[in-house]
Amino acid sequence: MMQARDVMSRPVVTVTPATTAADAARLLCAHGFTALPVVEGDGLVGIVTEADLIDDPGGSLHPRPGRHEAASSELLVRDVMSAPVRSLTKTADVADTAAMMVRDRIRSLPVVDGGRVIGIVTRRDLLRAGLAHIDQDLADEISRQLAQVDTPNRWRVTVEDGVADIEDYGSDVEDRERAARLAAEVPGVAAVRARHQTPDPF
Template sequence: MKAREVMSYPVITVTPMTTAVDAARLLYSHRFTALPVVEDDRLVGIVTEADLIDDSGRPDASPLLVRDVMSTPVESLTPAADLAAIARIMLAVRIRCLPVVDGLRVVGVVTRRDLLRAGLSHTDQGLADEIGRQLAELDTPNRWRVSVEAGVADIEDYGNDRRMRDRAAQLASEVPGVVQVHARHQTPDPF
């Protein structure tokens, strides 16, 4: 599954000159955790709830602007980015929202909530098909037999390379919607 299939759009953005108060109102009214910051139709940063909460050290006389608190540079994705890779980035960098860009233009955002929704919408058969597709790229398709029940993937490996089996289990565990993986060696049917 790709970013374009789960991203939220149209995107609500702010500019560096937007006041922090206005950005906070947008976040609150739309129940967002972050807003892409654009200038001349290109992504220049992101402003999050945490950015807007931490305004320590600012004199009260000057209005706080998004440019004063936004994070830059900002991680972004292409519409073709893979959901498993997106999830890994979000967890590793501990971020909740990634802008999706086509060239330099923001065309959507992927949030943790989008990933959860995508994971919940997966059927067991759809998960098995996705795991099977990925394993076919790892080694010959007839090496593996995959089944999924309630998000638990069972991989039967008819090959003899344990490292390959471990790699297959790792790939399967990265498929959004998979909650657990069992991979085991199978001997071929003698018939």
């Protein structure tokens, strides 16, 4: 079972309630995030998202109706953050997390361990984990197909973004070409690279 700690982004960038909204927006842009956990001391007290910071089509940063008015002309994270905030434990099941995020239209969930924020799971993290799982499934299927050509210890198969890389520790070129054809026929494989690999003398 894949858990939140296996897919979360870390180290996590956080802000405090006293961080200015403008600084929070700069952090989101600089790191390519869609949300930042808000911490006070060691505790998670909220989350500030792109939606929290964008109040109108012009993108001005000022309090929304119903939010606390800033004590000064400078808007703070506490004035716009979403609270309370849902979070995950580090052992939360990724499949359950994905279902919850889709169902409840959540884009980011902080991961908390012992009261401290240790990471954040985003939809992008889940997508990346899903692609890695697909690549591993493809590699496993290619390895099964190559068993038709020769014993499994002859081949080393890896797949990244649908591109299969076959290292052949044998010397028969025709076998290698057949292996490449079999790999290319596996649904989901975008391209195949097959090359001779000299066995490690040790």
